[in-house]
Amino acid sequence: MIYRVEARIVAPVRDTEVTDRVEDAVRNLFPNVEFEHRDKELVGATHSLERFSERLHEQEILDTARREFAKRADEEGFSFSLKKQAAFKGTINFAVGNPDELGDIEVHVTVHEPDVDSYIDHVAPPTEEGKPIDFDEGER
Known part of the structure; x- marks a missing residue:
């Protein structure tokens, strides 16, 4: 299966933060990201x-990820927010409720191929008794 997606990642940079450290936080989870520096983000x-x-x-947070993706999904893609502090440590912590004082990392994924549901299943497969049901295991 060929996946063709674009993810746009926006991370605020507060006056008290070092831009390189914010870059590192994002790269911990998305190592291939290419950045454009803007004012304060x-x-x-x-x-x-x-x-x-x-x-x-x-x-082991596939079910949580699927719930978060579904909250802000449409036919073109899905979005989610991550806690920046956790990302500094290479940990995924979805941001729910009020934004963190450092600001949350916003991610919007546009899926070109194949479709949104298939890509979500690829990134965070459905689980059964906490274990991923990997439908395309034979194709890898």
Whole structure:
């Protein structure tokens, strides 16, 4: 299966933060991101969520990820927010409720191929009794 996606990642940079450290936080979860520096924020783009998917599996939070993706999904893609402080440590922590004082990392994924549901299943497969149901295991 070929996946063609674009992820846009926006991370605020507060006056008390070092821009390079915010870059590192985002790269911990999205290592292939290419940044554009703007006033008080970093805007990045990547075409891969593979490392992010690996972390979801390692942290065993696939069901949580699927719920978060579904909250802000449409026919073109899905969005989610992450806690910046956790990302500094290479940990995924979805931001829910009020934004963190450092600001949250906003991620919007546009799926060109195949479709949104299939890509979500690829990044965060459905689970059964807490274990991923990997429909395309034979294709890897």
